[in-house]
Amino acid sequence: MARPSRRDVLLDAAERIVRDKGANHLTFDAVAAEANTSKGGLLYHFASKDELVAAMVERLVASFDGSLNAHAAADKSATGRWTRAYVATTAAPDGRSADDMTASALLAAVACNPGLIEPLRDRYRVWREAAAADGIAPEDALIAMLAADGLWIADLLGFAPPTGELRARLIERMGQLARGAG
Amino acid sequence: MARPSRRDVLLDAAERIVRDKGANHLTFDAVAAEANTSKGGLLYHFASKDELVAAMVERLVASFDGSLNAHAAADKSATGRWTRAYVATTAAPDGRSADDMTASALLAAVACNPGLIEPLRDRYRVWREAAAADGIAPEDALIAMLAADGLWIADLLGFAPPTGELRARLIERMGQLARGAG
DNA sequence: GTTAGTATACCGGCCGGACGGTCTATTAAC
DNA sequence: GTTAATAGACCGTCCGGCCGGTATACTAAC
DSSP states (O other), X not given: OOOOOHHHHHXXXXXXXXXXXXXXXXXXXXXXXXXXXXXXXXXXXXXXXXXXXXXXXXXXXXXXHHHHHHHHHTOXXXXXXXXHHHHHHHSOOSSSOSOHHHXXXXXXXXXXXXXXXXXXXXXXXXXXXXXHTSSSOHHHHHHHHHHHHHHHHHHHHTSOXXXXXXXXXXXXXXXXXXXXXX | OOOOHHHHXXXXXXXXXXXXXXXXXXXXXXXXXXXXXXHHHHHHHOSSHHXXXXXXXHHHHHHHHHHXXXXXXXXXXXXXXXXXXXXXXXXOSSSOOSOHHHHHHHHHHHHHOGGGGHHHHHHHHHHHHHHHTSSSOHHHHXXXXXXXXXXXXXXXXXXXXXXXXXHHHHHHHHHHHHTTOO
16 A cells, blocks of 8 residues: 555544544544644645545545445355445454444534535445345345444444354344345 | 423423534534523533433433333234334334434434443443343344344435335334244 | 522523634745 | 645634523521
8 A cells, every 4th residue: 555645644633533532523623633734734635624524425435435346346146246245345244343434434424514424325325226236135135234234333333232153143144135045 | 200391392402403403513502592591591401511412312212212112012922022122113114203312312422422322332232132032043133123223324314215115125024033034 | 478598490691712714934846 | 936735823703611690489487
């Protein structure tokens, strides 16, 4: 991975702030300090707070889409491919919970300006369509995706996220649904 | 227990603010104005913002628990009872759900002070235990619950929430899982 | 039944600090 | 020397929280 651009460094800092201190502590001063830069330098790259948060969301969407496509491309079976790719991208196996980076973008957006998640909504429409045309029962594909989202939220907010063997069986079960073997 | 109604009026106002304007617009001034009262009067009931948000979370937990127990009590079959109760409480049949309270309290807590959702975490541990001892495969119970959460999030954030017949089939499918007929 | 005392509920001005955003100066790169 | 990038002082506003004061209601002494 090449040296991250200044933009990415700043976005990383913003995400760390949200993760460690909460979305309402996402301020220019805090982000600049976290990134060891100045407010002016930060403002040069993101002219407003909405712009900063929008960039966080944009990066999250790109990252998720990339992972989704990679999983789908590596999947040999066509049946339920996109559903499996979605589940694999969203639901972390164990230990390492869902990546805080994507969570930060989402939390920052809903706290700061709910309209900023519109790009995510657009992508969701596409992802759902892909899963609906995946060759398996649409409601099975949907259950697998929604359960993956639920697991991600449970990890993120600490809502008794399943661990160990139960988690493994859960993810295996989601895979079953995505294979049309519900 | 009969809480003083004024408290509930103020909490209702706070929820409306979060729902209509976003979590970062939840201010004392805004809540007081929304409730047609004064900032001082509001501060009399909630000495700090954390206290206000904590009360929102507390009310949400009580409400959810009440609905959960009501559904469970009305369920004739013991097998998968708590799983079904959880799904029924969380996943709205169609259209808008009565979960403004959950959404507002959760968003406010996450934005304001993530530590304030601790009571919710505690309850989740209990809910999960109930579902795990529900007489059906634990991973099936878990999938149903997580999918219900995922559906709720999709509704809340507008992530292509399923509607109409697909949604009906989805909820029916969750019911199947909760009956042990996965 | 009036008076004094006390508790509850509420009002709204005010302060200090934080925040989003602007502006000008400075440095780095080529 | 021009441009990209960074620095940081500064401004107006907003926000959380405090505080002095008011109104009502209840109690009890006399």
